[in-house]
Amino acid sequence: MNDKENIKVCLVGSSGGHLTHLYMLKPFWKDKNRLWVTFDKEDARSLLEGEKVYPCYFPTNRSIKALIKNTKIAWDVLHKEKPDLIILICPLSSRQVKYLKVSDKNTYISFWSVGIFMHTISLYIF
Numbered sequence: 001m002n003d004k005e006n007i008k009v010c011l012v013g014s015s016g017g018h019l020t021h022l023y024m025l026k027p028f029w030k031d032k033n034r035l036w037v038t039f040d041k042e043d044a045r046s047l048l049e050g051e052k053v054y055p056c057y058f059p060t061n062r063s064i065k066a067l068i069k070n071t072k073i074a075w076d077v078l079h080k081e082k083p084d085l086i087i088l089i090c091p092l093s094s095r096q097v098k099y100l101k102v103s104d105k106n107t108y109i110s111f112w113s114v115g116i117f118m119h120t121i122s123l124y125i126f
Contacts, residue, residue: 006032006033007032007033007084007085008032008033008034008035008081008082008083008084008085009029009032009033009034009035009083009084009085009086009087010034010035010036010037010077010081010083010085010086010087011025011029011034011035011036011037011087012036012037012038012086012087012088012089013037013038013088013089014038014039014058015038015039015041015043015044016041016043018089019038019043019044019047019048020047021089022036022087022089023047025087034051034052035051035052035053035054035077035081035083036048036051036052036053036054037053037054037055037056037073037074037077038053038055038056039055039056039057039058040055040056054073054077056069056070056073057069057070057073
């Protein structure tokens, strides 16, 4: 991982309230190299104007098609961007904020891909 001031941060969440929560972390991410993964909706486009954004597909619940597309996006973004820190906000159980910080570049790809996959599967099933 790079030094604390020069890390690459990937912020992941749906548009609306989850995106707002990620944006509220601005004191942390404002001086860092960052990218966003969120839905291509009006609120996300206006809030993240000028930011590096990778759009993902919705609905994320009960949609195998979106699951497959979003898994490919996760894989592509991770291989292209190689973020040092991923902050994911998702409606999983009663815990809203999930932090994933793995310093080994070869390990984090499988952790994040599996995490996104399992989260999407859980939304599809429940």
